[in-house]
Amino acid sequence: MNVVLVEDDILLSQHFERSLTRAGHMVVTSPHALGAIKLIDETKPGAIVLDMLLTGSTALPLLHELQSHDDLARIPVIMVTSLADDMSLATLKPYGVTHLLDKTTMHPDDLVAAVRSASL
């Protein structure tokens, strides 16, 4: 499955990319929302892995943009953030977020499992 990974910490992005690639996914990455939009348009991914706090902005403008297009709104979004304590999946669901992972407690396999589950 094609996965777009949006994470501004390059080392963490490399780490997530490694985990997903080992699980058999094709991963393309962007450190910011602007580049992510282009990648999502080009690749029409099966899932988007998204950090909440991106360089220069939050993920919310990107989520809004996705929701404003019928085809993109259907792509499941897995939110991975260190602010998970301050958020709830119920609040994020209207934005297309299907999974909320806490960077401070998650295991690398959790991301792979979330992507697999999102694609079902």
Next chain:
Amino acid sequence: MKGSYEKEQGAIDYKSLSSLTIAAHELKSPLSLLRQLALSLEADDLSEHERRAIASHMKLVSERALRLTTNLTKAQRLEDGLFTLEPINPQQLCEEVVYELSPLYRACGRELIVTPRQRSLLAIANRDLLRRILLNFADNALYYADDASPVELSVSSRHHGETIRLGIRDYGPALSIDTWRSLRGRALRPEPLHARPGGSGLGLAIARQFAEAMNGSVGATRHRDGATFHVDIHASRQMSLL
């Protein structure tokens, strides 16, 4: 015992507590990443090359976190005046910063360079504080730089030789004016945690404090394709006496 407890509670400085919260939040990212990397080392099917790469990343992330904690300690002790100002060669300092951060930049697929200069300049500064400001700006630039262009450190003379400017220029996507104002604001004044996204601005606020302790200042310029953060400090007149 109760009296002692109340005394301790009463001694809490809530302004400091807020700074502590911001610092704790800033440390969450590198600590989370360290944990992720450590967990990934548990996989049985890693090659030796992958293991080495992960171990190297863990070292770089720890160093990044330690820089922040040391900066916080230094910022707290600035009022003690436990630092001296001396003539230093800023070009040489830039080269030291590039040497120190190159492994981190390489690991992230980025490049950090110093713009060459024909003539040496001398600045009056505290070597350690100025080094920390540059490390801070260069670390920040890593988030904004694209992989096609290197981040550039440069030294220039301003105000008819009265001031030395050390700038860090990154090339990346154009930032919106709102994002830019927010970023620039963080360099000029500390903001509360809810002012995120993209960082609490703690690093930039510390850089500002360090610059002011050397009678200098920090600032930022927005470009069509990136940004420059700079620190201005006094030039040394030592050369003119020769």
